[in-house]
Amino acid sequence: MTKKSKLVVAENVEQAYQKYRQLKLEVDAWRQERGSYWQASLSMSDESPYLPISDLPQDAIIELWQRLNLSAKVEINDSDLWEMWEQLKSGNNRMEAEMATRLQIAVNGVAKLASQTVNETGVPEQKWNPRSSEHPEKSVVACPVCGEISTLAVLTAPDGKRVMHCNTCNFEWPVQRTGCLYCGSEDSKKLFYLKNEAFPGIEMGVCQVCGQYFKEIDGRMLYAADYFWEDMRTLPLNYATERWIEEQVRKDNQIN
Structure with a gap:
């Protein structure tokens, strides 16, 4: 550019x-x-x-x-x-x-x-904070309040506690610190984190087990007063991640 x-x-x-x-x-x-x-x-x-x-x-x-x-x-x-x-x-x-x-x-x-x-x-937190790998029938990415699906995780200061943030109603709820937020896979070899120097403090998690991806903001590195706007501002990361996934699928098809 x-x-x-x-x-x-x-x-x-x-x-x-x-x-x-x-x-x-x-x-x-x-x-x-x-x-x-x-x-x-x-x-x-x-x-x-x-x-x-x-x-x-x-x-x-x-x-x-x-x-x-x-x-x-x-x-x-x-x-x-x-x-x-x-x-x-x-x-x-x-x-x-x-x-x-x-x-x-x-x-x-x-x-x-x-x-x-x-x-x-x-x-009651336990009603809506299942570990996805232990409770596959209940998604941790579905907002407990409004039911909308969240694709935004936040690592909160000071200890990096991981929460999901709902851009629809603004509710936040704790989730497991490691692994895929969608399928619960903890296979580190199948979970990739992509980042771009133009957007410090933000990574895109891609799970090769279920094929889903999510955005993760490290609140210890990046202060965001409005996560909805931050998610919109960094949409280029979503597009780049989708292209990366398509490229990986193309390479896998060529190998097979």
Whole structure:
């Protein structure tokens, strides 16, 4: 990559971050003003997942989505938002990219209320922290709160304790320190960690047993105030990892 192209990429990332930051500040303001109202309406399950995305209050999602649209200076009627929402639920995913982004941020904002409730009330850790190799029927990468799949692990300071971080609701839960997060394999010869000097403190774990990969941020080396943005900012690592996996498959096929 040339010096000029690096500058363009940096400018594009900065522009994207400023847009995201504006929306995030709006979500924070909404949670301050309306969070307690909507949090009181949440109906949590006794078992994990405690509040799946499909069970979040739809009125809250539309309310926050509309607020984000207004923040972005996009005028649209509530009735039109409801129609888009219903179409999305029926499988019609055709939506303008920035509108879809604001919707995702709205869903995440409401989901965080569920995570906040769980953190405040507490839940038995053993219910949702199985070791995947010992409990193959229960995935450690499925968020105990919202049920969404996480691909982001964090090694926390100071001792490197490993937790999964859910980018949807922001919940974190401890997982095994070693091995594949998906299948539980602890065969070190089958688990590769890829890294790039452009993204210090971040590695991509690739398991050749199950073929899955995950991102791991070392919080002892890299401070990230917002893991959702950090995951988005480092998407080039995901693309590079997928290309690496494809290359390995191609080589294996040539050998066989």
